[in-house]
């Protein structure tokens with residue numbers, strides 16, 4: 001998938017100027033968040049389960065290699081095949097090879113941000129294999145050729161009218177005005193698609209190491225069809241999706257549904273353990289599990305960022321984030337958006353490329369409060385900020401060269417100016433004498449501008465003065481007043 | 488007990504009356520306030536912008552300057568959370584400075600925390616105004632809400648306290664964020680000011696001069712009056728100014 005994270009500022013401006021996007025965000029964020037609140041307020045054990053979820057994930061991550069080995073063993077024991085992909089290209093190759101090997105003509109897909117991450121649809125289409133997203137939201141953005149706007153509601157930004165036009169343009173359908181008609185139309189097309197599909201591809205919400213079971217959570221039932229109708233099922237998972245056992249699964253199902261949509265339980269939870277066995281009536285003949293790294297081991301190796309791998313992709317941090325609520329999902333320029341996107345994207349696509357993202361936060365901390373697995377997102381945003389600043393520090397060459405090749409670019413001049421300003425600020429603040437002198441200068445400057453009748457608008461901080469007046473420095477600072485009071 | 492005021496650089500240079508109100512409140516709580524004059528900035532701007540070394544340099548100064556005191560009080564939830572939460576983290580791997588940072592953290596209080604702890608009661612002077620309170624994020628989420636600032640305000644005679652809709656949503660200040668990402672900060676600011684306007688309040692208050700500078704600066708700009716913030720119809724006051732007020736609020 002193309003990365004456009006370096007154009008964050010420009011895309012934010014566009015999103016803020018787009019009334020449809022702002023309208024969609026204004027209703028969706030609070031609505032999801034209200035549902036989440038209501039679900040947890042009537043669920044007294046919720047807080048304890050969040051702690052438990054956090055602990056299970058933390059323990060699993062601490063021994064991830066063993067857990068993954070157990071998972072692979074279990075999957076093979078029940079007749080599935082396991083494939084390891086170190087990056088997106090390898091994952092694409094594995095899936096395309098499998099599809100070609102099975103002579104697949106048409107692939108149906110459901111419920112997978114991970115395949116968005118590796119750009120699988122384009123790769124399959126490139127190999128001449130028709131690929132159809134079967135979840136309504138994903139289907140809409142596939143038709144529109146867009147990236148997901150939200151982790152669990154990929155077409156959140158599209159108005160009904162836009163979908164009407166899209167269906168006319170791409171499907172040649174007649175003008176369908178109501179939500180129901182549009183859904184019916186899509187369902188008709190997608191049900192037909194299932195019939196002719198030779199291969200089903202899904203994501204994985206949880207993979208149980210003990211039993212080799214993968215769990216897929218959804219509300220439309222398409223994942224269930226994608227994993228049972230076609231002859232072959234390929235599941236693609238990020239390697240952090242492994243959990244130890246079935247009892248852990250029950251913990252996560254309870255907090256995931258409540259955090260994501262406010263439901264007690266998602267409408268469909270498919271637990272798939274290997275391909276169809278002899279005594280079973282349905283299910284695919286073959287089952288493949290692709291386990292993807294693609295930058296995750298970088299996060300895992302970093303004690304400051306490892307915790308981000310606990311994420312169960314519920315979307316709660318997006319819904320509450322005041323930045324996401326204005327920036328929207330596409331501004332982040334890759335697959336994952338909101339606070340979790342701002343934390344992990346730099347580690348996936350390269351820090352220089354995504355260097356704006358961790359700074360796109362007022363550090364208000366609302367995301368940390370809602371995260372079901374209690375990821376300390378603000379602290380990790382700070383950690384990413386420090387890494388980005390260190391990358392561009394000429395005195396810190398070593399640290400930055402340790403990072404992957406993608407970050408080699410030199411610091412932009414704005415960053416150099418900022419560094420200089422920060423050095424100056426620190427030097428001033430580190431000495432009471434310089435600090436007093438700077439204060440006196442401030443008072444002088446303001447007196448000068450006041451006399452000229454104009455309000456004081458220091459030229460260096462236009463980002464501030466565009467919107468706000470600068471308060472007038474006090475004629476006497478607190479410390480001056482304190483000194484005269486003491487006398 | 489030796490109590491030190493950490494006034495914060497913002498209050499020192501731009502809002503000295505907030506520092507004075509804080510001193511009056513501390514004195515009414517029976518404290519003899521000292522003001523260590525070597526203090527400047529806690530280093531939060533550096534820390535939040537990703538400059539760890541610079542933040543540690545200023546952090547070490549903070550620790551040294553306030554080490555002789557039993558208690559450090561500051562009229563800012565954000566600077567208090569810098570000292571209490573971020574400083575110990577910044578020195579996480581430093582065997583010498585970590586315990587010293589933790590000691591400073593354990594004796595630092597945001598003003599309303601101390602007032603709540605001391606069972607402070609506002610004086611008898613009436614404050615006739617419709618007031619709305621914006622809870623600043625760092626006090627609310629990093630420090631667990633402070634000493635119920637709303638309850639303190641509600642006790643002020645004459646005050647009419649109106650609840651701010653969506654009060655817990657960030658105002659969009661975020662330090663350097665407000666200058667670095669003006670579109671996002673501005674969109675959040677708009678939403679907050681709309682909520683403030685909906686209350687019909689004549690005074691907006693908070694525990695942090697950062698948020699207030701951002702909100703007040705925008706209020707001034709919108710009214711097209713580039714003058715002292717006190718002459719605008721919607722007043723912006725730090726909570727200490729309201730709690731300590733003695734009838735002379737209009738003389739800054």
Ligand code: SF4
Nearest residue numbers: 311312314315317371
């Ligand atoms: S970081 Fe937490 S809140 Fe955000 S999507 Fe992941 S699990 Fe959900």
